[in-house]
Amino acid sequence: MTLALWVGAVASLYIINRNLWALAAFPLIFAAGQVKLNVPRGRLGFYVCYPVQLAVLWGLARSL
Numbered sequence: 001m002t003l004a005l006w007v008g009a010v011a012s013l014y015i016i017n018r019n020l021w022a023l024a025a026f027p028l029i030f031a032a033g034q035v036k037l038n039v040p041r042g043r044l045g046f047y048v049c050y051p052v053q054l055a056v057l058w059g060l061a062r063s064l
Contacts, residue, residue, distance in 0.1 A: 010022045 007023070007026070010026070011020065013022045014020055
């Protein structure tokens with residue numbers, strides 16, 4: 001049932017943009033659920049990563 005809703009929702013994009021390329025994402029979505037990654041999590045990782053991302057976005061916005 002859930003898969004049918006997903007496919008129906010993505011296929012309905014055809015009405016809006018007249019292509020079905022969004023359906024090409026399904027194999028990647030389902031394959032990503034099968035990959036097991038052991039990602040080490042640091043206690044302070046968010047406090048470093050988030051400001052760096054904001055600084056990069058700010059720098060890109062200033063250069064445009």
